[in-house]
Amino acid sequence: MLRYVRRFLLIYQGFVLSGTVFVFCLLALVLAVIPGVRATRDLYDNLQMVRKEGEGLARKLTVLESIHEEDIKGQLLMMFTAVPQEKSVPTVISSVEGLALTAGVNLLDLSLISPGSLATGSANRQSLAEKKIGASGLPLTITVSGSYDQIRAFVSKINAIKRMFDVSSFDLSIGDSGQTQARVSLTAYYQPIPTKVGSIAGLLVPLNQKEEETLKTVAQYPDMTGVSSETLTPVSSGGKRDPFAR
Known part of the structure; x- marks a missing residue:
């Protein structure tokens, strides 16, 4: 049995090496490259989201700085x-x-x-x-x-x-x-008043x-x-003034 295996390897040595390399590359692609690409894409999406939130917070800060608390x-x-x-x-x-x-x-x-x-x-x-x-x-x-x-x-x-x-x-x-x-x-x-507060990333429009x-x-x-009856100024009825009144 070993003789047949050894003979097969001698005859098809090139194909065996090529197949082994192909299988190894395929496993590396499935186990390392594809997850790495997916992780890189997710990281890029997260960076874009963080950048948009940062821009929104910067605009909100600008609006808040332009508003006076007492007003x-x-x-x-x-x-x-x-x-x-x-x-x-x-x-x-x-x-x-x-x-x-x-x-x-x-x-x-x-x-x-x-x-x-x-x-x-x-x-x-x-x-x-x-x-x-x-x-x-x-x-x-x-x-x-x-x-x-x-x-x-x-x-x-x-x-x-x-x-x-x-x-x-x-x-x-x-x-x-x-x-x-x-x-x-x-x-x-x-x-x-609304009981739910908006998110930090929500827009603040002046x-x-x-x-x-x-x-x-x-x-x-x-x-x-x-306003009460005591705070109102009495209105004159327009009649003649009593000449004997002091």
């Missing part, structure tokens, strides 16, 4: 006054009362459309309109009375106060005595010109939550 705090406090983190029913009531006192109208009625939603989770579901705006809404209806000019002043200012309202419907009736009564359906907006102008406009709106 951000002031803007956040102002926006929380305009659009609170929760329904904040007390600020809704005080804002409506303050605006009514400022305009000189009588607040006859204030009612929430769905008061039961205050204690349930159903209010967390946003309507299509609210999703488009990007905030949740608390609907309410108010009834005020006064002169026509007072009613007009009240309605014209309701979209120009710190607490954000939107007029949904408006019904006006004028009595025989000239007393005007209006029933207004409003929506008070609120928006909870405010554009339109957003800056919106902040300046809202900053000029009066805050009606602190």
Whole structure:
């Protein structure tokens, strides 16, 4: 048997050596070269990802360095006054009362459309309109009375106060005595702060010109939550002055 093997090797020695070298090269290709190429490609992809993240962090750092901390705090406090983190029913009531006192109208009625939603989770579901705006809404209806000019002043200012309202419907009736009564359906907006924080690599986009102008406009709106009957200046009725009064 050994003789046949030795004879086979002598006859096919060249083929055996070539086959051995081929098998060795094939094993080296499968076990070393291909994994090495794959590892090199993965390393290149990781380097590209790290480079992009580094560029994003550099841009974010540039934006953060251009922002003043006190300005951000002031803007956040102002926006929380305009659009609170929760329904904040007390600020809704005080804002409506303050605006009514400022305009000189009588607040006859204030009612929430769905008061039961205050204690349930159903209010967390946003309507299509609210999703488009990007905030949740608390609907309410108010009834005020006064002169026509007072009613007009009240309605014209309701979209120009710190607490954000939107007029949904408006019904006006004028009595025989000239007393005007209006029933207004409003929506008070609120928006909870997101509980999920974005990734470090997320983009930080500075405010554009339109957003800056919106902040300046809202900053000029009066805050009606602190208005009371004591803070308003009495208006003279226009009658004759008592000459005997001191």
